[in-house]
Amino acid sequence: MNMNHYLQLMGIDVWRLRTPVSNHYYHYDLLDTQDRQVGVLLADAVLKDEKESQLVEKIAKATKKQIRGGLKEGRPNPEKLGQCVIILLGNRVTQSFSQVNFPQIITSHSPAELLRDGDLKPKTWNALKKAMQLMEA
Numbered sequence: 001m002n003m004n005h006y007l008q009l010m011g012i013d014v015w016r017l018r019t020p021v022s023n024h025y026y027h028y029d030l031l032d033t034q035d036r037q038v039g040v041l042l043a044d045a046v047l048k049d050e051k052e053s054q055l056v057e058k059i060a061k062a063t064k065k066q067i068r069g070g071l072k073e074g075r076p077n078p079e080k081l082g083q084c085v086i087i088l089l090g091n092r093v094t095q096s097f098s099q100v101n102f103p104q105i106i107t108s109h110s111p112a113e114l115l116r117d118g119d120l121k122p123k124t125w126n127a128l129k130k131a132m133q134l135m136e137a
Contacts, residue, residue, distance in 0.1 A: 023074060023092070025042055025075075026042065026072070027042055028042075028067045030060065031068065032065065032066070035066070037084050039134075040084060040087070041060050041063070042086070044092045046110060055114060063132055076093055078100040085135045086102055086104060086106070087127070090110025090111070092110075104131075106131040109124055
């Protein structure tokens with residue numbers, strides 16, 4: 001008996017394995033005037049479109065630091081980050097840090113949530129201001 005017979009009965013001519021869900025996130029290093037890393041901004045990449053990308057970049061620039069980074073593939077690795085201020089926007093990137101103990105972690109809503117609900121922006125701005133104060137200390 002043909003192993004794919006049941007697939008043909010369901011109208012499936014070609015069997016393809018699903019591609020694994022790729023994890024994407026935004027990663028911006030935040031640098032002081034001497035090009036030293038004082039912070040990092042990590043954000044969930046849900047929509048992966050221009051509006052989301054622009055919003056994350058604007059948030060990074062609002063820290064008034066030099067920024068370097070963009071969209072990354074994979075999962076954030078907490079062990080590769082130095083002892084700097086870490087800004088986490090969204091549940092996925094926050095979960096990546098649930099098992100580690102960093103002294104200066106600031107969390108808030110994902111960019112996709114901010115685009116959907118503008119009422120969340122003041123809370124995120126307040127979290128960002130707190131992170132900016134920590135980076136200056």
